[in-house]
Amino acid sequence: MTEQTQWLQTQIEKLAEEQGKFTDRAFWLALEALVGEQARRHDQLSGEVDGRTWRPDRW
Amino acid sequence: MTTLVLVSHPHLADSTSQQFLKASLPADETIIWEHIEGQSTLDVAKEQDQLRHADRIILQFPLYWYAAPAGLKAWEDTVLTRTFVYGDHRYPLAGKELGIVVTTGMPGKAFQRGGAEQITLDAAMAPLAALADRAKMTWLPIFAIHQFDYLEESEKLQLVVDYQRYLTQKQPDSLSERQDWFTKRLPAMIQQLPPEQQATGRLIEAEFAQQKDDIDALVDTLSLIKEQEDD
Numbered sequence: 510m511t512e513q514t515q516w517l518q519t520q521i522e523k524l525a526e527e528q529g530k531f532t533d534r535a536f537w538l539a540l541e542a543l544v545g546e547q548a549r550r551h552d553q554l555s556g557e558v559d560g561r562t563w564r565p566d567r568w
Numbered sequence: 569m570t571t572l573v574l575v576s577h578p579h580l581a582d583s584t585s586q587q588f589l590k591a592s593l594p595a596d597e598t599i600i601w602e603h604i605e606g607q608s609t610l611d612v613a614k615e616q617d618q619l620r621h622a623d624r625i626i627l628q629f630p631l632y633w634y635a636a637p638a639g640l641k642a643w644e645d646t647v648l649t650r651t652f653v654y655g656d657h658r659y660p661l662a663g664k665e666l667g668i669v670v671t672t673g674m675p676g677k678a679f680q681r682g683g684a685e686q687i688t689l690d691a692a693m694a695p696l697a698a699l700a701d702r703a704k705m706t707w708l709p710i711f712a713i714h715q716f717d718y719l720e721e722s723e724k725l726q727l728v729v730d731y732q733r734y735l736t737q738k739q740p741d742s743l744s745e746r747q748d749w750f751t752k753r754l755p756a757m758i759q760q761l762p763p764e765q766q767a768t769g770r771l772i773e774a775e776f777a778q779q780k781d782d783i784d785a786l787v788d789t790l791s792l793i794k795e796q797e798d799d
């Protein structure tokens with residue numbers, strides 16, 4: 510996970526904590542979870558791009 | 569999108585899970601919420617009209633003996649007449665989505681072969697799935713809430729949004745659709761923040777959009793690489 514993602518998640522978490530309404534807090538925390546999912550998907554996709562680009566048989 | 573939520577529960581006021589779900593209803597969408605047992609008499613024309621106008625229909629109830637409460641069956645038998653559903657070959661419900669929100673007193677792992685209940689929820693809900701099929705509706709994956717009273721606060725917070733998305737998010741439930749669901753709601757959520765928090769909200773929105781764009785760019789790159797591999 511990148512520093513940028515961690516920074517974003519911290520910002521969202523802080524904002525969530527400041528919300529008085531339960532459903533508002535739920536929205537921001539779910540967004541934080543989704544940001545984590547984005548980061549994992551980003552890593553997987555980057556890994557696949559690297560893996561498919563690294564083709565010694567085509568050197 | 570219009571979502572019709574039909575709740576069947578014989579003692580709704582006493583149900584903490586149903587009250588929780590009611591309080592979790594999204595405010596920004598067209599949601600029609602109805603308690604079936606709360607109607608003194610079922611107005612068939614009105615009920616059928618509501619069904620005609622909905623894009624997604626949600627049947628929501630606690631699981632009683634591997635089925636919905638009797639109130640829902642009575643509603644089905646009264647409102648879903650043969651002529652209305654398919655008899656005249658007009659199929660007014662065709663293409664609509666049918667979703668099931670079911671609460672259970674047993675944990676999720678009980679609902680499998682070899683589990684305490686020896687039956688999956690998909691198997692228990694088979695008559696409703698058959699009904700959806702007969703009406704040419706699209707059956708959504710069941711949204712089950714197990715042992716609501718045992719959920720931790722963090723799980724209840726997650727449930728609020730999972731439930732809202734089940735009611736209003738496009739299917740299938742992919743990362744792309746989840747991102748779109750949040751993107752659509754972020755401006756209104758930022759708008760209602762106190763003024764001193766709005767700048768943070770906008771920053772989060774911009775960064776979230778950037779991450780989404782980065783993923784889209786990687787997906788595009790990958791499909792280019794795959795195209796070249798096919799050549």
